[in-house]
Amino acid sequence: MNYSNDNKIWRVGGPLLVYLGINFVVQLVFSIMIFYVQFNEWSIDAAFNGLLYAEQLNASAQMYTLAMTGGSALISIPIFVWLMKKDYEYPVNKRHKERSFDCRVHAKKFDIKTIPLLSLAGIFATFGVSRLILILPLDGILGDYSQVKATYEAGGVWMQIIALGILSPIVEELLFRGLVYKRLKIYYDAVTSAYISAIIFGVAHFNLIQGLYAFVMGIAFSFIYERCKNIYGPIIVHIVANLTTVISGINPISSWIDRHIWIKLPLALVETVLFIKIVYAIYKKTDAKDGDEDESDKEDVNEEIHKIDFSI
Numbered sequence: 562m563n564y565s566n567d568n569k570i571w572r573v574g575g576p577l578l579v580y581l582g583i584n585f586v587v588q589l590v591f592s593i594m595i596f597y598v599q600f601n602e603w604s605i606d607a608a609f610n611g612l613l614y615a616e617q618l619n620a621s622a623q624m625y626t627l628a629m630t631g632g633s634a635l636i637s638i639p640i641f642v643w644l645m646k647k648d649y650e651y652p653v654n655k656r657h658k659e660r661s662f663d664c665r666v667h668a669k670k671f672d673i674k675t676i677p678l679l680s681l682a683g684i685f686a687t688f689g690v691s692r693l694i695l696i697l698p699l700d701g702i703l704g705d706y707s708q709v710k711a712t713y714e715a716g717g718v719w720m721q722i723i724a725l726g727i728l729s730p731i732v733e734e735l736l737f738r739g740l741v742y743k744r745l746k747i748y749y750d751a752v753t754s755a756y757i758s759a760i761i762f763g764v765a766h767f768n769l770i771q772g773l774y775a776f777v778m779g780i781a782f783s784f785i786y787e788r789c790k791n792i793y794g795p796i797i798v799h800i801v802a803n804l805t806t807v808i809s810g811i812n813p814i815s816s817w818i819d820r821h822i823w824i825k826l827p828l829a830l831v832e833t834v835l836f837i838k839i840v841y842a843i844y845k846k847t848d849a850k851d852g853d854e855d856e857s858d859k860e861d862v863n864e865e866i867h868k869i870d871f872s873i
Contacts, residue, residue, distance in 0.1 A: 576741060579644075591629050645739045645743075648743065680797065681835075683800065685839060690778065690833055706771055727800060729803065738792065756780065758779060778799075
């Protein structure tokens with residue numbers, strides 16, 4: 562694709578700005594609602610003390626962090642689906658008569674037989690990669706993961722399941738893989754695009770522990786997206802990983818393991834190796850099918866462009 566570099570930053574960064582804007586508006590609306598609903602419950606001293614007022618407003622806002630996260634996701638998901646469709650339609654209808662076959666929203670139909678492997682990848686990503694990173698003494702260096710975790714836990718288990726376990730993975734995969742990664746591929750090869758999008762994904766978490774985990778998983782998500790040729794692939798892995806994190810947070814066995822480094826470290830190493838092996842198994846499973854489908858896909862590309870199903 563012969564895209565100009567003039568609009569590279571806007572084309573790649575535009576969706577990120579849209580998401581930041583949506584989050585800002587949602588937080589503003591929630592803050593106003595919290596102010597009007599709870600103002601009468603606050604102490605009189607807080608009404609005349611700016612610092613005390615700000616502290617109570619911040620404490621109230623933290624209670625609704627997951628609600629704001631879920632609200633932002635609900636607004637963003639249809640917008641990002643629409644942008645992914647436009648990414649597919651625009652080069653064909655407006656600028657190019659020929660285009661790369663895998664630039665479609667779904668380059669091929671999702672294979673439900675890969676769901677068990679994708680789910681296992683998500684489980685061992687949490688038990689292996691995440692647990693291994695948490696062993697490192699990184700908390701507090703850049704950002705405060707402990708505070709973020711406490712804020713999420715204050716929202717309750719069900720809100721964690723809905724907002725963090727389901728909605729956040731969907732919106733993040735649409736944004737960082739479906740838009741940022743795919744748009745980076747206009748200008749760079751797949752490997753470079755995966756690294757850049759993973760760095761952006763990590764920075765977007767605003768603390769070192771989550772950022773490092775997001776960077777590692779961002780590369781894995783891009784790889785799975787390429788192999789599955791369907792956005793459902795990384796979405797399933799991401800959802801299962803986040804749900805595993807939420808469930809393990811209330812599981813006494815998992816909490817016990819986390820308190821004993823002599824069990825936690827070897828277990829995390831084994832589970833990380835299993836995660837790598839499962840991702841490789843996904844590669845082999847999808848690679849076997851690609852060999853049979855690639856030639857027929859290339860021959861029928863023009864016909865498929867008009868038949869593609871954009872449903873997410």
